[in-house]
Amino acid sequence: MSADNICDVCLKIIDPAKPWVHEKCGKALEADQFKHVEDYAVLKKVIEKYSDPNQKIQEIKRDELASKPGLIILNNRVVALSLVKCNLTKFPLEVCNLIHLRELHLSNNEIPDIPDEIKNLTLLKELYLDSNKLTAINPNIQFMNRLIKINLNNNELTEIAKELLLVTGLEQLDIDQNKLTKIPDEIGNLWVLNHASLKGNTIEEIPETLLQINHLGELFLTPNEELRNKYPELELKEDGRVYTYQLQNHFRQKKQ
Numbered sequence: 001m002s003a004d005n006i007c008d009v010c011l012k013i014i015d016p017a018k019p020w021v022h023e024k025c026g027k028a029l030e031a032d033q034f035k036h037v038e039d040y041a042v043l044k045k046v047i048e049k050y051s052d053p054n055q056k057i058q059e060i061k062r063d064e065l066a067s068k069p070g071l072i073i074l075n076n077r078v079v080a081l082s083l084v085k086c087n088l089t090k091f092p093l094e095v096c097n098l099i100h101l102r103e104l105h106l107s108n109n110e111i112p113d114i115p116d117e118i119k120n121l122t123l124l125k126e127l128y129l130d131s132n133k134l135t136a137i138n139p140n141i142q143f144m145n146r147l148i149k150i151n152l153n154n155n156e157l158t159e160i161a162k163e164l165l166l167v168t169g170l171e172q173l174d175i176d177q178n179k180l181t182k183i184p185d186e187i188g189n190l191w192v193l194n195h196a197s198l199k200g201n202t203i204e205e206i207p208e209t210l211l212q213i214n215h216l217g218e219l220f221l222t223p224n225e226e227l228r229n230k231y232p233e234l235e236l237k238e239d240g241r242v243y244t245y246q247l248q249n250h251f252r253q254k255k256q
Contacts, residue, residue: 033058038077042097049094050086057083065105066128072103084108084128096120107131107151114138122146130154130174137161145169153177153197165189176200176220188212196220199240206231206242208251216244 034043051057051069060070065082072080080103083092088109095104096117103126111132119140127144130153137152142163149172150164157178164170165186170193177200187196188209197220204226210216221227223236233250234242 034073036076037073039098039100042094043071043078045094046081046083046092046098050083050088050092055086062103065103066107079103081105091115091118093117099123102126104128114141116140119143125149127151137164139163142166148172150174160184160187162186168192171195173197183207183210185209191215194218198222203227204230206247211244211247211251219244 034040037043047057055069057069057071059073060068060082062072062080064070065072065080066084068082069084069086070082071078077100078098079100081095081098081101082105083095084105085108088106088111091106091111091114093115095101096115097120099120099122101121101124104121104124105128107128108131111129111134113134114129114137116138118138121144123146124144125146126149127147128151130151132155134152134155134157136157139161140163141161144167146169147167148169150170151174153174153176155178157175157180160175160180160183162184165184166189168189168191170190172195173190173193174197176197180198180201181204183198183203183206185207186209187193187207191213192215193213194215195218196216197218199220199222201222202224203221206221206227210219219242220240221236221242222240223238227234228236231250233253234246236242
């Protein structure tokens with residue numbers, strides 16, 4: 001028997017057809033298939049800690065990232081990682097050391113907060129933290145200058161952190177089904193924002209600074225009596241879509 005077929009952890013025979021599946025040290029072998037990756041030491045910790053027999057962390061396609069755990073490797077670097085539906089009760093700190101990440105999916109867990117170390121992910125472009133238990137957004141989010149898309153749907157946020165509104169390259173903002181009552185004036189800083197959805201919140205006022213966003217093509221708010229009475233020009237429909245020209249008409253008439 002070749003030494004290559006013997007596990008150097010438990011000294012048992014490895015099935016050459018499935019080298020990552022092993023009776024006693026499967027997670028170690030699962031990680032070993034990524035030894036060529038630049039971030040191998042960090043990735044190994046992530047796999048050993050968060051992978052299980054029913055949800056193995058392995059290479060998947062980009063359109064699968066939202067639905068199951070996995071990763072994408074490009075040029076020997078981990079550029080996308082998904083730990084969705086992994087029963088996480090806190091943000092996995094090890095992930096913040098995967099500094100080449102462009103896309104991170106942590107949806108459908110029970111994460112209560114975002115750690116300070118999030119600032120390490122300076123190359124991150126897309127962050128998905130929907131369906132967790134977030135009550136606030138860490139101020140260090142402001143240092144993620146390349147972030148263009150963030151999904152915070154189905155959490156317990158009571159306000160939109162002003163630090164998030166300093167990420168001026170943000171193009172898509174989803175904060176549906178939270179506990180928001182206000183849109184901060186600072187949202188006007190997001191001058192390239194083209195999509196903002198805040199459905200399922202009790203928004204009581206719409207700031208005029210939204211009109212500073214020239215590319216805002218989609219704004220969604222859940223219609224409520226307060227909004228309908230205060231902004232009759234918007235003609236709010238059940239789908240919650242608000243059109244920019246309607247906002248312009250409202251504030252124009254308000255100044256007359």
